[in-house]
Amino acid sequence: MSIKDGDTIKIDYTGKLDDGSVFDSSEKHGEPLEFTVGEGQVISGFEEAVRGMDEGDEKEFRIEPSEAYGEYNENLSQQVPKDAIQANMDIQEGMMILVRTPDGREMPAKVTRMGDEEITLDMNHPLAGKALNFNIKIVEA
Template identity: 55%
Template structure:
């Protein structure tokens, strides 16, 4: 019976390298253990090009050198994830400046236009008769992110 000790790819490089397309199963949790995302919640493995900037840099860096079947747990500080929470990204605006403002509810996400013409998602945090407070921080800003990663495919 033949026993396989390691896998040597055709290009001679073992494991994931820049430019590879990888598929990973993952679970993302917060410090309190709550799951914020997973490949199961998304319907299957996450596929991305390593070095393509499609996922968080720390997540991308973690898969480098991994091989099919390898598992790894990583912790990303806010600076490596979605950034620190910034009060500069919280703004109170007149309620009348929002179309259909009678339907507003807290925790609703809106797409807001910035002065430079770009658009950014914002979450309504407070509503009064006169104003609406919008939080333009990413919902995971300021959070430490924990990921369990398993490489399931490399191409």
């Protein structure tokens, strides 16, 4: 019976960027990915790809940024005063930190530049603006 919304499935997968580098895989996590189709637990392009497949099926597909983590948004990269960041943190360029938004939420940000008085934080998802290429196998449907 073909996979449809509401089905809970398990898949083995490998995700690669266009340059061939692996950004994620079920092997890395030591077990298949389990999710319920149609509940928004994975990116929309991924859900669309598994609909209609059957247990044991394998497939390769590409998800454009608009169906994955969105396009890169320059407005999500901002300079902030160094003293706005907790003083007890040893902040280094390239590291991920949690920042508190004005409404009290916390979100991850990558430190992209360290200046004398300011640091630049990028709050885009690390995969924003990137096409994602997957090879999947339905392990259980």
